[in-house]
Amino acid sequence: MRAPSGYLLAARYRLMEPVGRGGMGTVWRAHDELLDRDVAVKEVRLPTVLDEELRAELCARTEREGRATAMVAHPSVITVFDVVTEDDRPWIVMELLRAKSLEQLIQDQGPLHPRRAAEIGRQILGALRAVHAKGILHRDVKPSNVLVTEDRAVLTDFGLAALEGDVSITQAGIVLGSAGYIAPERVLGSKASPAGDLWSLGATLYTAVEGRGLHGRRTAAAALAALSSGEPIPMTKAGPLAPVLDALLRIDPQTRLDSVRASLMLARVAAGGSAEEPLTPRKTVRPTTTIGPPSFTRRPAHRGLHRAEATAAELTVPAPRLERKAGEGVHRKRVDTRPAPSAYARFKATVIKLCLPRRFWPRELRKRG
Numbered sequence: 198m199r200a201p202s203g204y205l206l207a208a209r210y211r212l213m214e215p216v217g218r219g220g221m222g223t224v225w226r227a228h229d230e231l232l233d234r235d236v237a238v239k240e241v242r243l244p245t246v247l248d249e250e251l252r253a254e255l256c257a258r259t260e261r262e263g264r265a266t267a268m269v270a271h272p273s274v275i276t277v278f279d280v281v282t283e284d285d286r287p288w289i290v291m292e293l294l295r296a297k298s299l300e301q302l303i304q305d306q307g308p309l310h311p312r313r314a315a316e317i318g319r320q321i322l323g324a325l326r327a328v329h330a331k332g333i334l335h336r337d338v339k340p341s342n343v344l345v346t347e348d349r350a351v352l353t354d355f356g357l358a359a360l361e362g363d364v365s366i367t368q369a370g371i372v373l374g375s376a377g378y379i380a381p382e383r384v385l386g387s388k389a390s391p392a393g394d395l396w397s398l399g400a401t402l403y404t405a406v407e408g409r410g411l412h413g414r415r416t417a418a419a420a421l422a423a424l425s426s427g428e429p430i431p432m433t434k435a436g437p438l439a440p441v442l443d444a445l446l447r448i449d450p451q452t453r454l455d456s457v458r459a460s461l462m463l464a465r466v467a468a469g470g471s472a473e474e475p476l477t478p479r480k481t482v483r484p485t486t487t488i489g490p491p492s493f494t495r496r497p498a499h500r501g502l503h504r505a506e507a508t509a510a511e512l513t514v515p516a517p518r519l520e521r522k523a524g525e526g527v528h529r530k531r532v533d534t535r536p537a538p539s540a541y542a543r544f545k546a547t548v549i550k551l552c553l554p555r556r557f558w559p560r561e562l563r564k565r566g
């Protein structure tokens with residue numbers, strides 16, 4: 198049963214109101230009364246049919262996963278503050294984000310522009326690479342587990358699907374992972390792997406950019422059948438993102454795009470380029486520099502010019518002129534080509550300079566100074 202609003206969890210977290218509901222439970226906005234700040238609390242719901250031993254095991258696993266996630270500090274990995282076991286079930290206390298899930302975003306706004314989807318993908322892939330490096334798998338990457346705030350994309354619900362593979366849980370009817378986002382090899386019974394998370398990321402970005410699930414099939418088995426039919430993946434709106442999605446969604450994990458190349462390709466698309474641009478840096482020609490809209494990853498082409506101050510005319514910065522008028526910009530000292538004076542002449546000049554005011558000096562001497 199769901200906890201009532203106002204419930205005080207662990208004598209510390211006061212549940213205020215639900216911010217979302219999913220297959221595994223409810224997410225609450227709660228107030229941490231010790232630190233006087235708002236947090237998000239995920240109330241994990243377990244089926245009542247589970248026996249005591251299995252419940253205890255699930256709580257222990259959730260705690261383990263919570264601890265593991267808390268080890269990873271990354272802007273795109275949700276920050277877990279606490280894992281509590283109370284009322285025979287696990288509760289996860291995490292940072293409260295002012296965010297919409299990617300699923301809600303697609304529902305509200307329709308398909309995302311490929312550049313925006315690529316930027317979200319780039320950040321989520323950063324999160325996956327950070328956790329994979331610590332030996333943690335996500336196992337349930339899907340649009341509802343990607344939270345999008347004003348300035349970042351954050352992956353949440355780490356390891357909740359770690360409960361997978363447990364026969365008693367499957368028999369109890371818990372759906373782990375979502376059809377359409379589970380990698381084909383996992384549907385066929387292989388263990389979860391980093392490559393499986395990458396496939397799920399591909400399927401998530403596919404939904405983001407196309408506005409619908411990969412196969413529109415309701416079950417993982419049907420999705421797999423469609424995948425293995427050998428038909429090319431239908432994409433109409435993916436644009437520059439299509440080659441990345443194609444390579445992430447390969448059925449064979451061995452030939453699937455690896456995370457390093459995926460991250461490079463996503464960064465290129467997010468910056469407005471093409472996924473398959475050659476790696477060699479382009480030569481910069483500087484005839485005229487035009488300032489475009491700020492990009493996510495590249496430094497702006499201008500320096501010291503604030504957008505608010507710039508008028509339309511100022512948005513074009515002329516490059517330096519290359520040709521030069523005769524003598525312009527030449528700062529070399531003029532060379533004196535006259536013959537050097539003799540020792541006698543130098544002596545005479547010194548005497549004159551010492552004894553007479555300047556206006557009585559001969560013209561020649563005044564000129565030499």
Ligand SMILES: Nc1ncnc2c1ncn2[C@@H]1O[C@H](COP(=O)(O)OP(=O)(O)OP(=O)(O)O)[C@@H](O)[C@H]1O
Pocket residue numbers: 216217218219220221222223224237275291292293294295296297298301341342344353354
């Ligand atoms: N840390 C958070 N801060 C703010 N809102 C959150 C947070 N975590 C989750 N939410 C919101 O709660 C909603 C439900 O999340 P939840 O994980 O329970 O559901 P789900 O992902 O759809 O299903 P599943 O149970 O399979 O994970 C999310 O879509 C999101 O809008």
Ligand SMILES: [Mg+2]
Pocket residue numbers: 219341342353354
């Ligand atoms: Mg979730």
